[in-house]
Amino acid sequence: MSRFTGRVAIVTGAAGGIGLAACARFASEGASVVAVDLASADLGAAVAAIEGAGGTALSVPADVTNSAQVAGYVNAAREAFGRVDVLFNNAGIEGTYAPMIEYSEESFDQVIAVNVRGVWLGIKYAAPAMIASGGGSIVNTASVAGLLGSRGISPYSASKHAVAGLTKSAALELATSGVRVNAVCPAPIETRMMRSLEAYIGGDDADDIRKRFAERLPVQRYGEPHEVAALVAFLASDEASYITGSLYPIDGGFTAGR
Numbered sequence: 001m002s003r004f005t006g007r008v009a010i011v012t013g014a015a016g017g018i019g020l021a022a023c024a025r026f027a028s029e030g031a032s033v034v035a036v037d038l039a040s041a042d043l044g045a046a047v048a049a050i051e052g053a054g055g056t057a058l059s060v061p062a063d064v065t066n067s068a069q070v071a072g073y074v075n076a077a078r079e080a081f082g083r084v085d086v087l088f089n090n091a092g093i094e095g096t097y098a099p100m101i102e103y104s105e106e107s108f109d110q111v112i113a114v115n116v117r118g119v120w121l122g123i124k125y126a127a128p129a130m131i132a133s134g135g136g137s138i139v140n141t142a143s144v145a146g147l148l149g150s151r152g153i154s155p156y157s158a159s160k161h162a163v164a165g166l167t168k169s170a171a172l173e174l175a176t177s178g179v180r181v182n183a184v185c186p187a188p189i190e191t192r193m194m195r196s197l198e199a200y201i202g203g204d205d206a207d208d209i210r211k212r213f214a215e216r217l218p219v220q221r222y223g224e225p226h227e228v229a230a231l232v233a234f235l236a237s238d239e240a241s242y243i244t245g246s247l248y249p250i251d252g253g254f255t256a257g258r
């Protein structure tokens with residue numbers, strides 16, 4: 001399939017597990033991919049994934065909480081490739097793990113800055129570039145924690161509920177401009193983020209926590225980054241032309257019920 005031939009996709013959090021898989025997926029379907037991440041030293045892996053999948057890559061180190069740097073990655077995409085068709089607004093952090101009444105203000109502010117302000121700035125700066133290119137598609141990464149409450153990571157859960165609100169509001173505001181906006185809501189996916197949460201909760205027993213988390217999922221396993229990337233690519237493509245303002249769980253049945 002070449003759903004993105006001649007198209008330009010920006011992926012934030014491109015050095016992380018889900019972002020890396022999305023970079024490879026967009027590239028394999030013909031896109032030129034702009035890989036954005038704060039972890040500049042790790043962007044080489046994203047470039048390798050994009051080029052390995054037959055795509056053209058541009059890496060842009062940027063902090064998604066910084067408006068000048070967000071404007072910078074959008075401008076870099078336009079300068080290098082002349083247009084912007086897709087934004088996978090995916091960079092995120094989990095914060096620390098603690099009950100709400102013990103949670104630190106510093107970690108709360110960091111989580112909201114990256115997961116909410118970062119997503120908002122991405123929409124704010126990428127949407128005009130998409131409109132200039134004749135339309136486009138924004139896919140935000142929310143979470144099942146953006147659909148349900150989550151013990152121990154309340155700021156993260158609040159931030160992902162906010163991503164849902166930004167997604168729906170942006171979809172309404174941009175509906176007649178040819179820019180669609182949707183969100184994916186993954187359950188646990190095999191990336192650094194889950195290893196971090198398992199270690200916070202389990203300490204030396206992180207493997208037991210991982211086993212317990214997996215057993216709570218109807219399909220009895222975590223998802224793989226490439227499984228999220230497949231949904232993101234569909235939502236970003238013209239095949240999803242009538243879909244905007246929607247939230248898509250990708251969760252092995254987790255939100256289907258008990």
Ligand SMILES: NC(=O)c1ccc[n+]([C@@H]2O[C@H](COP(=O)([O-])OP(=O)(O)OC[C@H]3O[C@@H](n4cnc5c(N)ncnc54)[C@H](O)[C@@H]3O)[C@@H](O)[C@H]2O)c1
Nearest residue numbers: 013015016017018038063064091092143186188189191193
């Ligand atoms: N892994 C899961 O189980 C899971 C489940 C639901 C949602 N998510 C969401 O998926 C997204 C991707 O997470 P992941 O699982 O690939 O984790 P990850 O930690 O592997 O990747 C996150 C990436 O975001 C980057 N990042 C963090 N702060 C940034 C900033 N200020 N500016 C630019 N880049 C920044 C990190 O450097 C990292 O490369 C996140 O939004 C996360 O909340 C993950």
